[in-house]
Amino acid sequence: MKIVVAIKQVPVRDSQLRVDAGAHWIQEDDLSFEINEPDAYALEEALQLKEKHGGEVVALCAGPARAASTIREALAKGADRAIHVEDENLRQLDTLGIAHLLAGALKSEKPDLILTGLQSDDLGYGQTGVVLAELLGVPHSTIIMQVEVDGAGIRVKRELENGFFQHIEIPLPAVLTIQSGINKLRYATLMGIKKAKSKEIRRVMVGELGAAPQATAVLERVYLPQKSKQTQIFEGDAKTVAAQLVEKLKFEVRVI
Protein backbone atom coordinates (compact mmCIF):
# COMPACT_ATOMS: atom_id res chain seq x y z
CA MET A 1 0.00 0.00 0.00
CA LYS A 2 1.34 3.41 -0.93
CA ILE A 3 0.45 5.96 1.72
CA VAL A 4 1.01 9.70 1.50
CA VAL A 5 0.92 11.71 4.74
CA ALA A 6 0.37 15.45 4.38
CA ILE A 7 2.11 17.23 7.25
CA LYS A 8 2.43 20.88 8.23
CA GLN A 9 5.00 22.70 10.28
CA VAL A 10 3.55 25.01 12.95
CA PRO A 11 4.93 27.00 15.92
CA VAL A 12 5.70 24.85 18.95
CA ARG A 13 2.67 24.43 21.20
CA ASP A 14 2.66 26.92 24.10
CA SER A 15 4.81 29.40 22.16
CA GLN A 16 4.39 32.97 23.33
CA LEU A 17 2.79 34.53 20.27
CA ARG A 18 3.18 38.16 19.29
CA VAL A 19 1.35 39.86 16.45
CA ASP A 20 3.69 41.27 13.78
CA ALA A 21 4.02 44.98 13.00
CA GLY A 22 1.51 44.93 10.15
CA ALA A 23 -0.98 42.85 12.20
CA HIS A 24 -1.06 40.36 9.32
CA TRP A 25 0.57 37.39 11.08
CA ILE A 26 2.68 36.56 14.10
CA GLN A 27 6.34 37.40 14.63
CA GLU A 28 8.12 34.24 13.57
CA ASP A 29 11.78 35.23 14.16
CA ASP A 30 12.06 34.00 17.72
CA LEU A 31 9.75 30.98 17.43
CA SER A 32 10.58 27.29 17.23
CA PHE A 33 8.59 25.05 14.92
CA GLU A 34 7.41 21.45 15.03
CA ILE A 35 5.06 19.07 13.25
CA ASN A 36 1.38 19.95 13.64
CA GLU A 37 0.19 17.58 16.36
CA PRO A 38 -2.74 15.90 14.53
CA ASP A 39 -0.37 15.37 11.55
CA ALA A 40 2.03 13.53 13.86
CA TYR A 41 -0.78 11.07 14.62
CA ALA A 42 -1.52 10.75 10.87
CA LEU A 43 2.15 9.95 10.24
CA GLU A 44 2.17 7.36 13.03
CA GLU A 45 -0.97 5.74 11.62
CA ALA A 46 0.65 5.55 8.18
CA LEU A 47 3.78 3.93 9.63
CA GLN A 48 1.70 1.36 11.52
CA LEU A 49 -0.34 0.54 8.41
CA LYS A 50 2.87 0.03 6.46
CA GLU A 51 4.26 -2.24 9.18
CA LYS A 52 1.09 -4.33 8.99
CA HIS A 53 0.46 -4.38 5.23
CA GLY A 54 3.77 -3.42 3.62
CA GLY A 55 4.26 -0.67 1.07
CA GLU A 56 5.64 2.81 1.25
CA VAL A 57 5.06 5.97 3.30
CA VAL A 58 5.67 9.30 1.58
CA ALA A 59 5.63 12.51 3.63
CA LEU A 60 4.20 15.51 1.78
CA CYS A 61 4.69 19.01 3.12
CA ALA A 62 3.90 22.45 1.74
CA GLY A 63 5.92 25.05 3.57
CA PRO A 64 8.87 27.41 3.54
CA ALA A 65 12.51 26.25 3.63
CA ARG A 66 12.39 25.92 7.45
CA ALA A 67 9.85 23.08 7.10
CA ALA A 68 12.76 20.86 6.01
CA SER A 69 13.50 20.12 9.68
CA THR A 70 9.99 18.73 10.21
CA ILE A 71 10.29 16.69 7.02
CA ARG A 72 13.62 15.24 8.23
CA GLU A 73 11.97 14.24 11.48
CA ALA A 74 9.20 12.43 9.61
CA LEU A 75 11.88 10.55 7.65
CA ALA A 76 13.72 9.74 10.88
CA LYS A 77 10.52 8.29 12.32
CA GLY A 78 10.21 5.96 9.35
CA ALA A 79 8.73 7.67 6.29
CA ASP A 80 10.51 6.29 3.19
CA ARG A 81 10.84 9.55 1.28
CA ALA A 82 9.35 13.02 1.15
CA ILE A 83 8.01 15.71 -1.15
CA HIS A 84 8.55 19.33 -0.14
CA VAL A 85 6.43 21.91 -1.93
CA GLU A 86 8.71 24.78 -1.05
CA ASP A 87 7.70 28.43 -1.09
CA GLU A 88 8.14 31.36 1.27
CA ASN A 89 4.78 32.98 0.42
CA LEU A 90 2.27 30.19 0.97
CA ARG A 91 0.41 32.31 3.50
CA GLN A 92 -1.05 34.31 0.61
CA LEU A 93 -3.05 31.24 -0.37
CA ASP A 94 -6.05 29.79 1.43
CA THR A 95 -7.01 26.12 1.81
CA LEU A 96 -8.11 25.81 -1.79
CA GLY A 97 -4.75 27.10 -3.02
CA ILE A 98 -2.72 24.85 -0.70
CA ALA A 99 -4.81 21.81 -1.62
CA HIS A 100 -4.26 22.64 -5.29
CA LEU A 101 -0.48 22.54 -4.74
CA LEU A 102 -0.65 19.29 -2.75
CA ALA A 103 -2.84 17.68 -5.43
CA GLY A 104 -0.41 18.85 -8.13
CA ALA A 105 2.59 17.42 -6.29
CA LEU A 106 0.79 14.05 -6.05
CA LYS A 107 -0.03 13.83 -9.75
CA SER A 108 2.75 11.36 -10.53
CA GLU A 109 2.41 9.47 -7.22
CA LYS A 110 -0.96 7.70 -7.42
CA PRO A 111 -1.16 6.82 -3.71
CA ASP A 112 -3.69 4.31 -2.36
CA LEU A 113 -4.30 6.29 0.78
CA ILE A 114 -3.67 9.87 1.86
CA LEU A 115 -3.68 10.72 5.56
CA THR A 116 -3.47 14.10 7.26
CA GLY A 117 -4.34 15.63 10.62
CA LEU A 118 -7.90 16.82 11.14
CA GLN A 119 -6.79 20.45 11.54
CA SER A 120 -3.74 22.63 11.93
CA ASP A 121 -2.80 24.16 15.25
CA ASP A 122 -2.06 27.52 13.63
CA LEU A 123 -4.78 28.48 11.11
CA GLY A 124 -7.19 25.82 12.32
CA TYR A 125 -9.24 25.80 9.13
CA GLY A 126 -9.66 22.03 9.45
CA GLN A 127 -10.34 21.32 5.81
CA THR A 128 -7.17 20.72 3.79
CA GLY A 129 -7.77 16.94 3.66
CA VAL A 130 -11.38 17.27 2.56
CA VAL A 131 -10.58 19.79 -0.17
CA LEU A 132 -7.62 17.69 -1.34
CA ALA A 133 -9.97 14.70 -1.74
CA GLU A 134 -12.37 16.83 -3.77
CA LEU A 135 -9.58 18.07 -6.07
CA LEU A 136 -8.25 14.52 -6.54
CA GLY A 137 -11.77 13.20 -7.14
CA VAL A 138 -11.51 10.54 -4.41
CA PRO A 139 -13.76 9.82 -1.39
CA HIS A 140 -12.81 10.94 2.12
CA SER A 141 -13.76 10.72 5.74
CA THR A 142 -12.83 12.94 8.68
CA ILE A 143 -11.95 12.76 12.38
CA ILE A 144 -10.85 9.14 12.11
CA MET A 145 -10.04 7.06 15.19
CA GLN A 146 -9.22 3.70 13.55
CA VAL A 147 -8.23 2.43 10.11
CA GLU A 148 -8.58 -1.20 9.00
CA VAL A 149 -7.68 -2.51 5.57
CA ASP A 150 -10.60 -4.54 4.29
CA GLY A 151 -10.03 -6.23 0.93
CA ALA A 152 -9.84 -3.60 -1.79
CA GLY A 153 -11.04 -0.87 0.54
CA ILE A 154 -10.81 0.31 4.13
CA ARG A 155 -13.12 0.37 7.12
CA VAL A 156 -12.67 3.38 9.38
CA LYS A 157 -14.03 4.45 12.73
CA ARG A 158 -15.18 8.05 12.56
CA GLU A 159 -15.69 10.10 15.69
CA LEU A 160 -19.08 11.80 16.00
CA GLU A 161 -20.25 14.24 18.64
CA ASN A 162 -21.28 13.40 22.23
CA GLY A 163 -19.17 10.25 22.52
CA PHE A 164 -20.64 8.51 19.48
CA PHE A 165 -18.69 6.73 16.74
CA GLN A 166 -19.53 5.27 13.36
CA HIS A 167 -17.89 2.74 11.06
CA ILE A 168 -17.64 3.66 7.38
CA GLU A 169 -16.52 1.54 4.44
CA ILE A 170 -14.54 3.46 1.84
CA PRO A 171 -13.05 2.27 -1.46
CA LEU A 172 -9.43 3.17 -2.23
CA PRO A 173 -7.88 5.50 -3.13
CA ALA A 174 -9.19 7.78 -0.37
CA VAL A 175 -8.25 10.65 1.94
CA LEU A 176 -8.66 10.42 5.73
CA THR A 177 -8.21 13.16 8.33
CA ILE A 178 -6.86 11.68 11.55
CA GLN A 179 -7.89 12.63 15.08
CA SER A 180 -5.23 13.20 17.75
CA GLY A 181 -4.92 10.28 20.14
CA ILE A 182 -5.68 7.56 17.56
CA ASN A 183 -2.36 5.85 18.40
CA LYS A 184 0.79 6.19 20.49
CA LEU A 185 3.41 8.37 18.86
CA ARG A 186 6.90 6.93 18.43
CA TYR A 187 10.16 8.75 18.87
CA ALA A 188 12.79 8.82 16.19
CA THR A 189 15.60 6.39 17.00
CA LEU A 190 19.28 7.20 16.54
CA MET A 191 19.35 4.68 13.70
CA GLY A 192 16.30 6.36 12.18
CA ILE A 193 17.92 9.79 12.34
CA LYS A 194 21.03 8.41 10.66
CA LYS A 195 19.05 6.68 7.92
CA ALA A 196 16.96 9.81 7.27
CA LYS A 197 20.04 11.64 6.02
CA SER A 198 20.18 9.48 2.90
CA LYS A 199 16.44 9.43 2.19
CA GLU A 200 15.09 11.32 -0.81
CA ILE A 201 13.36 14.69 -0.42
CA ARG A 202 11.87 15.77 -3.73
CA ARG A 203 11.64 19.55 -3.78
CA VAL A 204 8.84 20.94 -5.90
CA MET A 205 8.63 24.63 -6.68
CA VAL A 206 5.22 26.23 -6.69
CA GLY A 207 5.75 27.45 -10.27
CA GLU A 208 5.83 23.83 -11.51
CA LEU A 209 2.33 23.11 -10.26
CA GLY A 210 0.22 25.51 -12.33
CA ALA A 211 -1.29 28.73 -11.04
CA ALA A 212 -2.90 28.15 -7.64
CA PRO A 213 -6.35 29.68 -7.22
CA GLN A 214 -6.33 33.11 -5.58
CA ALA A 215 -7.38 33.22 -1.94
CA THR A 216 -11.15 33.58 -1.62
CA ALA A 217 -10.89 34.60 2.03
CA VAL A 218 -8.10 37.04 2.77
CA LEU A 219 -6.64 37.27 6.27
CA GLU A 220 -6.75 41.02 6.86
CA ARG A 221 -5.85 41.49 10.49
CA VAL A 222 -4.60 39.41 13.41
CA TYR A 223 -5.16 40.60 16.99
CA LEU A 224 -5.54 39.52 20.58
CA PRO A 225 -9.12 38.54 21.41
CA GLN A 226 -11.21 40.96 23.40
CA LYS A 227 -12.09 39.53 26.75
CA SER A 228 -15.76 38.72 27.00
CA LYS A 229 -15.65 38.45 30.78
CA GLN A 230 -14.15 40.40 33.63
CA THR A 231 -11.65 38.02 35.15
CA GLN A 232 -10.54 38.64 38.69
CA ILE A 233 -6.92 37.53 38.87
CA PHE A 234 -5.55 36.68 42.32
CA GLU A 235 -1.95 37.55 42.94
CA GLY A 236 0.60 36.54 45.51
CA ASP A 237 2.16 33.33 46.73
CA ALA A 238 0.31 30.03 46.53
CA LYS A 239 -1.06 30.25 50.06
CA THR A 240 -2.39 33.79 49.58
CA VAL A 241 -4.10 33.13 46.24
CA ALA A 242 -5.59 29.87 47.56
CA ALA A 243 -7.09 31.71 50.55
CA GLN A 244 -8.51 34.45 48.28
CA LEU A 245 -10.11 31.94 45.93
CA VAL A 246 -11.59 29.86 48.74
CA GLU A 247 -13.12 33.01 50.24
CA LYS A 248 -14.87 33.70 46.93
CA LEU A 249 -16.03 30.10 46.63
CA LYS A 250 -17.39 30.21 50.17
CA PHE A 251 -19.03 33.63 50.38
CA GLU A 252 -19.92 34.56 46.79
CA VAL A 253 -20.29 31.35 44.82
CA ARG A 254 -21.38 29.51 48.00
CA VAL A 255 -20.23 26.04 47.19
CA ILE A 256 -18.06 25.44 50.23
Add this chain to the structure above:
Amino acid sequence: MSGVLVVMEQQDGVWHRMSWEALAAGQQLGKELGVPVFAAVLGQGIEKLGAELAAKNLSKVHVVEHALLKQYTPDGFTAALEQLIKAHTPGYVLFPHTYTVRDFAPKLAARFGRTLISDVISFHQDAGSPVFVRQMFQGKLNADFRPQGEGAVFASIQAGAFRAEKLEAGTAPVETFSPQMEAAQIRTKPHQAFREAARAVDLTAAEIIVSVGRGIKEKDNIHVVEELAQALGAELAASRPICDNGWLPMERQVGSSGQTVSPKVYMAVGISGAIQHLVGMKGSKTIVAINKDANAPIFEVADYGIVGDLFEVVPALVEAVKKAKSS
Protein backbone atom coordinates in the same frame (compact mmCIF):
# COMPACT_ATOMS: atom_id res chain seq x y z
CA MET B 1 -32.13 34.78 -5.24
CA SER B 2 -28.99 36.27 -3.60
CA GLY B 3 -29.49 36.56 0.14
CA VAL B 4 -28.37 34.29 2.95
CA LEU B 5 -29.00 30.54 2.95
CA VAL B 6 -28.64 28.72 6.29
CA VAL B 7 -28.16 24.94 6.02
CA MET B 8 -29.70 23.37 9.13
CA GLU B 9 -28.61 20.02 10.56
CA GLN B 10 -30.89 17.25 11.77
CA GLN B 11 -30.55 13.58 12.49
CA ASP B 12 -33.47 11.15 12.56
CA GLY B 13 -35.87 14.09 12.71
CA VAL B 14 -34.14 15.77 15.67
CA TRP B 15 -32.50 19.18 15.22
CA HIS B 16 -28.86 19.71 16.07
CA ARG B 17 -29.11 22.54 18.61
CA MET B 18 -26.32 24.48 16.87
CA SER B 19 -28.58 24.76 13.81
CA TRP B 20 -30.64 27.40 15.62
CA GLU B 21 -27.53 29.38 16.48
CA ALA B 22 -26.49 29.33 12.81
CA LEU B 23 -30.00 30.43 11.84
CA ALA B 24 -29.78 33.34 14.31
CA ALA B 25 -26.44 34.27 12.71
CA GLY B 26 -28.13 34.09 9.30
CA GLN B 27 -30.95 36.40 10.40
CA GLN B 28 -28.43 38.88 11.75
CA LEU B 29 -26.33 38.79 8.56
CA GLY B 30 -29.47 39.19 6.43
CA LYS B 31 -30.53 42.21 8.46
CA GLU B 32 -27.10 43.86 8.27
CA LEU B 33 -26.91 43.33 4.51
CA GLY B 34 -30.59 44.08 3.88
CA VAL B 35 -31.12 40.79 2.04
CA PRO B 36 -33.61 37.91 2.45
CA VAL B 37 -32.78 34.86 4.57
CA PHE B 38 -33.53 31.27 3.55
CA ALA B 39 -33.15 27.99 5.40
CA ALA B 40 -32.61 24.49 4.06
CA VAL B 41 -32.85 21.10 5.73
CA LEU B 42 -31.82 17.79 4.14
CA GLY B 43 -33.16 14.30 4.74
CA GLN B 44 -36.05 12.00 4.01
CA GLY B 45 -39.54 12.32 5.47
CA ILE B 46 -38.74 15.62 7.17
CA GLU B 47 -41.90 17.65 6.37
CA LYS B 48 -42.37 18.17 10.12
CA LEU B 49 -39.00 19.89 10.39
CA GLY B 50 -39.89 22.10 7.42
CA ALA B 51 -43.08 23.14 9.21
CA GLU B 52 -41.07 24.10 12.30
CA LEU B 53 -38.76 26.26 10.21
CA ALA B 54 -41.78 27.89 8.58
CA ALA B 55 -42.55 29.53 11.93
CA LYS B 56 -39.35 31.58 11.78
CA ASN B 57 -38.76 34.94 10.15
CA LEU B 58 -37.48 33.62 6.81
CA SER B 59 -38.23 34.34 3.15
CA LYS B 60 -38.46 30.66 2.30
CA VAL B 61 -37.75 27.20 3.66
CA HIS B 62 -36.23 24.58 1.36
CA VAL B 63 -36.96 21.01 2.38
CA VAL B 64 -34.44 18.94 0.43
CA GLU B 65 -35.85 15.42 0.23
CA HIS B 66 -34.29 12.28 -1.19
CA ALA B 67 -34.04 8.65 -0.12
CA LEU B 68 -30.25 8.95 -0.46
CA LEU B 69 -30.22 11.78 2.10
CA LYS B 70 -31.76 9.66 4.86
CA GLN B 71 -28.32 8.83 6.17
CA TYR B 72 -25.58 11.41 5.96
CA THR B 73 -22.77 10.89 3.44
CA PRO B 74 -20.41 13.60 2.20
CA ASP B 75 -21.08 12.67 -1.43
CA GLY B 76 -24.88 12.76 -1.01
CA PHE B 77 -25.04 16.02 0.93
CA THR B 78 -22.55 17.75 -1.37
CA ALA B 79 -24.44 16.70 -4.52
CA ALA B 80 -27.83 17.78 -3.14
CA LEU B 81 -26.63 21.15 -1.85
CA GLU B 82 -24.66 21.84 -5.02
CA GLN B 83 -27.93 21.55 -6.97
CA LEU B 84 -29.89 23.68 -4.49
CA ILE B 85 -27.26 26.42 -4.49
CA LYS B 86 -26.99 26.42 -8.30
CA ALA B 87 -30.78 26.70 -8.57
CA HIS B 88 -31.11 29.57 -6.08
CA THR B 89 -27.67 31.29 -6.15
CA PRO B 90 -27.46 32.63 -2.58
CA GLY B 91 -24.76 35.21 -1.85
CA TYR B 92 -23.93 33.62 1.51
CA VAL B 93 -24.26 30.02 2.73
CA LEU B 94 -23.99 29.51 6.50
CA PHE B 95 -23.69 26.24 8.44
CA PRO B 96 -23.39 25.31 12.11
CA HIS B 97 -19.76 24.21 12.66
CA THR B 98 -20.64 20.61 13.55
CA TYR B 99 -18.64 17.42 12.95
CA THR B 100 -20.92 16.66 9.97
CA VAL B 101 -20.45 20.12 8.46
CA ARG B 102 -16.67 19.80 8.89
CA ASP B 103 -16.96 16.58 6.86
CA PHE B 104 -18.76 17.95 3.78
CA ALA B 105 -18.92 21.78 3.71
CA PRO B 106 -15.25 22.26 2.63
CA LYS B 107 -15.91 19.88 -0.28
CA LEU B 108 -19.09 21.76 -1.24
CA ALA B 109 -17.34 25.14 -1.08
CA ALA B 110 -14.42 23.81 -3.16
CA ARG B 111 -16.90 22.76 -5.82
CA PHE B 112 -17.82 26.45 -6.17
CA GLY B 113 -14.15 27.45 -6.20
CA ARG B 114 -14.36 28.81 -2.64
CA THR B 115 -12.71 28.10 0.70
CA LEU B 116 -15.11 27.62 3.61
CA ILE B 117 -14.54 30.29 6.26
CA SER B 118 -14.79 27.82 9.12
CA ASP B 119 -15.60 28.18 12.81
CA VAL B 120 -16.68 31.84 12.64
CA ILE B 121 -17.30 33.59 15.98
CA SER B 122 -18.70 36.90 14.69
CA PHE B 123 -18.95 39.18 11.68
CA HIS B 124 -19.17 42.90 11.09
CA GLN B 125 -19.60 45.23 8.15
CA ASP B 126 -16.56 47.11 6.96
CA ALA B 127 -16.33 49.28 3.83
CA GLY B 128 -19.60 47.89 2.54
CA SER B 129 -18.84 44.18 2.90
CA PRO B 130 -18.91 41.68 5.72
CA VAL B 131 -15.72 40.66 7.52
CA PHE B 132 -15.76 37.31 9.32
CA VAL B 133 -13.88 36.77 12.58
CA ARG B 134 -12.34 33.41 13.40
CA GLN B 135 -9.93 32.18 16.02
CA MET B 136 -6.43 30.94 15.30
CA PHE B 137 -3.69 29.22 17.31
CA GLN B 138 -6.27 27.38 19.45
CA GLY B 139 -8.03 30.58 20.42
CA LYS B 140 -4.93 32.57 21.36
CA LEU B 141 -5.49 35.05 18.52
CA ASN B 142 -8.43 36.32 16.50
CA ALA B 143 -8.30 37.11 12.81
CA ASP B 144 -10.50 39.07 10.38
CA PHE B 145 -11.17 37.35 7.06
CA ARG B 146 -12.60 39.24 4.11
CA PRO B 147 -14.19 37.23 1.29
CA GLN B 148 -12.77 38.00 -2.17
CA GLY B 149 -13.82 37.25 -5.71
CA GLU B 150 -17.08 36.20 -7.30
CA GLY B 151 -19.51 33.60 -6.07
CA ALA B 152 -21.21 32.57 -2.86
CA VAL B 153 -19.40 32.98 0.46
CA PHE B 154 -19.41 29.81 2.59
CA ALA B 155 -18.99 30.07 6.36
CA SER B 156 -19.60 27.84 9.39
CA ILE B 157 -20.62 29.23 12.80
CA GLN B 158 -18.92 28.19 16.05
CA ALA B 159 -21.01 26.65 18.85
CA GLY B 160 -22.24 29.28 21.29
CA ALA B 161 -21.17 32.26 19.17
CA PHE B 162 -24.76 33.32 18.39
CA ARG B 163 -27.81 32.95 20.60
CA ALA B 164 -30.73 30.81 19.49
CA GLU B 165 -33.02 32.84 21.81
CA LYS B 166 -32.54 35.80 19.48
CA LEU B 167 -34.26 33.98 16.61
CA GLU B 168 -37.14 35.98 15.17
CA ALA B 169 -40.47 34.24 14.65
CA GLY B 170 -42.51 34.71 11.48
CA THR B 171 -44.15 32.75 8.71
CA ALA B 172 -42.30 31.41 5.72
CA PRO B 173 -43.45 29.40 2.71
CA VAL B 174 -42.05 25.87 2.49
CA GLU B 175 -40.80 24.50 -0.82
CA THR B 176 -39.71 20.94 -1.44
CA PHE B 177 -36.54 20.50 -3.48
CA SER B 178 -35.89 17.10 -5.05
CA PRO B 179 -32.26 16.75 -6.13
CA GLN B 180 -31.29 14.40 -8.94
CA MET B 181 -29.14 11.71 -7.36
CA GLU B 182 -28.17 8.11 -7.95
CA ALA B 183 -26.90 5.52 -5.50
CA ALA B 184 -23.72 5.05 -7.58
CA GLN B 185 -22.67 8.66 -6.76
CA ILE B 186 -22.25 7.75 -3.11
CA ARG B 187 -18.88 6.13 -2.64
CA THR B 188 -18.79 5.64 1.13
CA LYS B 189 -20.96 3.24 3.10
CA PRO B 190 -21.79 4.47 6.60
CA HIS B 191 -22.95 2.20 9.42
CA GLN B 192 -25.09 3.03 12.43
CA ALA B 193 -23.66 5.35 15.10
CA PHE B 194 -22.74 3.67 18.37
CA ARG B 195 -21.27 4.41 21.79
CA GLU B 196 -18.33 2.39 23.10
CA ALA B 197 -19.94 1.67 26.45
CA ALA B 198 -22.71 3.02 28.62
CA ARG B 199 -21.48 6.08 30.45
CA ALA B 200 -20.87 5.39 34.09
CA VAL B 201 -20.02 8.98 34.87
CA ASP B 202 -22.60 11.69 34.26
CA LEU B 203 -20.62 14.90 34.55
CA THR B 204 -23.67 16.96 33.60
CA ALA B 205 -25.19 16.35 37.04
CA ALA B 206 -22.13 17.58 38.97
CA GLU B 207 -22.35 20.85 40.93
CA ILE B 208 -18.61 21.31 41.00
CA ILE B 209 -16.13 20.01 38.46
CA VAL B 210 -12.37 20.02 38.79
CA SER B 211 -10.95 19.53 35.32
CA VAL B 212 -7.34 18.80 34.45
CA GLY B 213 -5.32 19.40 31.29
CA ARG B 214 -1.87 19.03 29.77
CA GLY B 215 -0.34 21.16 32.54
CA ILE B 216 -0.42 18.12 34.85
CA LYS B 217 2.47 16.75 32.75
CA GLU B 218 2.26 13.06 33.67
CA LYS B 219 -0.08 10.37 34.89
CA ASP B 220 1.61 10.09 38.26
CA ASN B 221 0.61 13.70 39.00
CA ILE B 222 -3.14 13.14 38.59
CA HIS B 223 -3.48 12.60 42.35
CA VAL B 224 -2.73 16.32 42.84
CA VAL B 225 -6.06 17.30 41.25
CA GLU B 226 -7.84 14.23 42.60
CA GLU B 227 -7.17 15.53 46.10
CA LEU B 228 -8.65 18.91 45.20
CA ALA B 229 -11.76 17.27 43.71
CA GLN B 230 -12.14 15.21 46.87
CA ALA B 231 -11.75 18.22 49.17
CA LEU B 232 -14.39 20.16 47.21
CA GLY B 233 -16.72 17.18 46.75
CA ALA B 234 -16.33 17.68 43.02
CA GLU B 235 -16.33 15.35 40.02
CA LEU B 236 -12.99 14.99 38.29
CA ALA B 237 -12.95 15.75 34.55
CA ALA B 238 -10.28 16.32 31.91
CA SER B 239 -9.47 17.85 28.56
CA ARG B 240 -9.00 15.59 25.58
CA PRO B 241 -5.21 14.99 25.69
CA ILE B 242 -5.48 13.58 29.22
CA CYS B 243 -8.06 10.99 28.10
CA ASP B 244 -6.18 10.29 24.85
CA ASN B 245 -3.16 9.38 26.95
CA GLY B 246 -5.28 7.10 29.10
CA TRP B 247 -4.49 9.07 32.27
CA LEU B 248 -8.23 9.36 32.96
CA PRO B 249 -11.05 7.39 31.29
CA MET B 250 -12.70 8.83 28.15
CA GLU B 251 -16.00 9.18 29.99
CA ARG B 252 -14.48 12.02 32.03
CA GLN B 253 -13.70 14.11 28.97
CA VAL B 254 -15.26 17.57 28.62
CA GLY B 255 -15.43 19.23 25.19
CA SER B 256 -16.82 18.82 21.70
CA SER B 257 -15.95 15.12 21.58
CA GLY B 258 -16.83 14.54 25.25
CA GLN B 259 -19.53 15.86 27.54
CA THR B 260 -20.99 19.37 27.63
CA VAL B 261 -21.32 20.61 31.20
CA SER B 262 -22.59 23.70 33.02
CA PRO B 263 -21.92 23.20 36.74
CA LYS B 264 -22.02 25.87 39.43
CA VAL B 265 -18.24 25.89 39.47
CA TYR B 266 -15.85 24.65 36.80
CA MET B 267 -12.24 24.69 37.89
CA ALA B 268 -9.85 24.33 34.96
CA VAL B 269 -6.42 23.24 36.16
CA GLY B 270 -3.57 23.32 33.64
CA ILE B 271 -6.01 23.61 30.74
CA SER B 272 -5.05 26.16 28.09
CA GLY B 273 -8.59 26.39 26.75
CA ALA B 274 -8.60 25.20 23.14
CA ILE B 275 -11.88 25.89 21.35
CA GLN B 276 -12.81 22.20 21.45
CA HIS B 277 -12.63 22.29 25.24
CA LEU B 278 -14.31 25.68 25.72
CA VAL B 279 -17.46 24.67 23.83
CA GLY B 280 -17.98 21.93 26.41
CA MET B 281 -17.76 24.13 29.52
CA LYS B 282 -18.20 27.82 28.80
CA GLY B 283 -21.82 27.66 29.96
CA SER B 284 -20.63 26.99 33.54
CA LYS B 285 -21.89 29.53 36.08
CA THR B 286 -18.52 30.25 37.61
CA ILE B 287 -15.24 29.39 35.92
CA VAL B 288 -11.93 29.27 37.78
CA ALA B 289 -8.71 28.94 35.79
CA ILE B 290 -5.33 27.94 37.16
CA ASN B 291 -2.60 28.14 34.53
CA LYS B 292 1.03 29.17 34.31
CA ASP B 293 0.49 31.02 31.01
CA ALA B 294 -1.22 34.37 31.59
CA ASN B 295 -2.16 34.47 27.89
CA ALA B 296 -3.91 31.09 27.89
CA PRO B 297 -7.35 31.42 26.25
CA ILE B 298 -8.97 29.81 29.31
CA PHE B 299 -8.61 33.16 31.12
CA GLU B 300 -10.93 34.73 28.54
CA VAL B 301 -13.87 32.79 29.91
CA ALA B 302 -12.74 32.67 33.55
CA ASP B 303 -14.40 34.60 36.37
CA TYR B 304 -11.48 33.95 38.70
CA GLY B 305 -7.93 33.31 37.62
CA ILE B 306 -4.68 32.27 39.22
CA VAL B 307 -1.56 32.62 37.10
CA GLY B 308 0.91 30.20 38.61
CA ASP B 309 2.38 26.75 38.96
CA LEU B 310 -0.45 24.31 39.59
CA PHE B 311 1.90 22.08 41.62
CA GLU B 312 2.18 24.88 44.16
CA VAL B 313 -1.30 26.38 43.90
CA VAL B 314 -3.40 23.21 43.99
CA PRO B 315 -1.96 21.73 47.23
CA ALA B 316 -2.35 25.14 48.89
CA LEU B 317 -5.93 25.21 47.66
CA VAL B 318 -6.61 21.75 49.10
CA GLU B 319 -5.41 22.97 52.51
CA ALA B 320 -7.47 26.16 52.30
CA VAL B 321 -10.63 24.28 51.29
CA LYS B 322 -10.20 21.79 54.12
CA LYS B 323 -9.67 24.62 56.58
CA ALA B 324 -12.75 26.49 55.31
CA LYS B 325 -14.89 23.37 55.56
CA SER B 326 -13.84 22.58 59.10
CA SER B 327 -14.31 26.13 60.40
